Amino acid sequence: MVVSLKGIRDALVGGLSGSSKATSKDSWYDEANSTSVSLGTITGSGGGGSGITLGSGGSAGYSISVSNVAIGTTNIPGTWTNTIFPYNTVVQGGGPNMTAQTQTTSSTVTIETAADLLKECITEGISPFFWGAPGIGKTEMVRQVAKELGIGCRTFIASIKQPVDLAGIPVPDLKNKTAVWLRPSDFPNEERDGKRGIFFVDEINTSVPSMQAACFQLIQERRVGDHYLGDGWIPVGAGNRMSDRAAAQRMPSALKNRFAHFNVEPDIEAWAKWANTQGIDPYLVAFLRFRPGLLHAMPQNDDNSYPTPRSWVKAAKFLNRPTATRLHLITSLVGQGPATEFEAFLRVAHSLPTLSEIESDPMTAKLPTDPAGKYAAASMLARSANRKNFPILAAYASRLGREFEVLAMVDAVKRQPDLTNTSTFASWATANQDVQI
Secondary structure, three states, X not given: OEEEOHHHHHHHOOOOOOEEEEEEOOEEEEOOOOEEEEOOOOEEOOOOOOEEEEEEOXXXXXXXXXEOEEEOOEEEOOOEEEEEEOOOEEEEOOHHHOEEEEOOOXXXXXXXXXXHHHHHHXXXXXXXXXXXXXXXXXXXXXXXXXXXXXOEEEEEEHHHOOHHHHHXXXXXXOOOOEEEEOOOOOOOOHHHHOOEEEEEEEOHHHOOXXXXXXXXXXXXXXXXXXXXXXXXXXXXXXXXXXXXXXXXXXXXXXXXXXXXXXXXXXXXXXXXXXXXXXXXXXXXXXXXXXXXXXXXXXXXXXXXXXXOHHHHHHHHHHOOOOHXXXXXXXXXXXXXXXXXXXXXXXXXXXXXXXXXXXXXXXXOOXXXXXXXXXXXXXXXXXXXXXXXOHHHHHHHHOOOOHHHXXXXXXXXXXXXXXXXXXXXXXXXXXXXXXXXX
């Protein structure tokens, strides 16, 4: 059994004084502030001195005392008292031999920053590994970086491969009385893939141990046996964390030490910037800005559907369906709660004035009064702006309030950089010099 303490740290960091005890099955009870906090994956059996007590452990992490703790219906006997663990410790085993092991990730970054760091690693020939929850865009980020750099990208899904898929198939060389290993087709081919590129080994830590061991030489030396990637090719890895409940296994320490590690977290602004360049519906972008917590939310139970950047992109394909059909389809991807909230948001968005009504008279066109409507209006203006109507849409945006005016203007110029060369933007930028584009 495995349980991550990272969720505890994330839930309790930010102001809890003293200690917090799990006194009920599904929540932490903060004794200092008399409030309950979602517990996540660890539950305390509660009462009579049972449960988990978490206290400050200084820069090293957090101290934790455990007794009679259960994960689901499985009891974990044994006790730790005043033991210091880093915040992302993973606890394994049971009984008196319980052990604590640390998942070390040197840096936590957004997906946008991860792309920049990947470029830096490629420049210096250092292989990075990107850890993160399912569906946040790790794989797509790697492919986009390769496209931006104009280099090749070969994807090797380690979880569905065996070591022989890296080594190749032996065939007899009768003349020399030896065996020759044929080069795997997954490896880069200069004629097909170019001289430079990313050899993207995805889902390494969900593969079998023998497959992970086979990657030792690949990551360190960029070869397996006699098969070389090529001087211009660099291995890059990505995978889910053990705490994500995504079939991830422990990565061998020898393999870990061959990578530079980055923990990737979802970020609404980075996602919105990407979505605005990919034609994602502006109302979906506006909704997730209005409810950023729904961009990514891991399921608390065994829900089949839950919101991630990946599932929202799929949901965007159904926005033009009839209301009842749309609600069923989006629920199937992101879950009932987020889908219902989004449907309510769409009702507000559809009550906004049309683009033609705004263009006819931007100073008298109907204004939304609630934040949801203003987010929707700002996204719609940004997506619709061009050099011809930009002065008119900027005038309407100025009536939304500064927060939403800034949102509309910044998104518009990020989507169409040539708008920065207009007199409208020059005047606005002069009046808003504190805004970073």
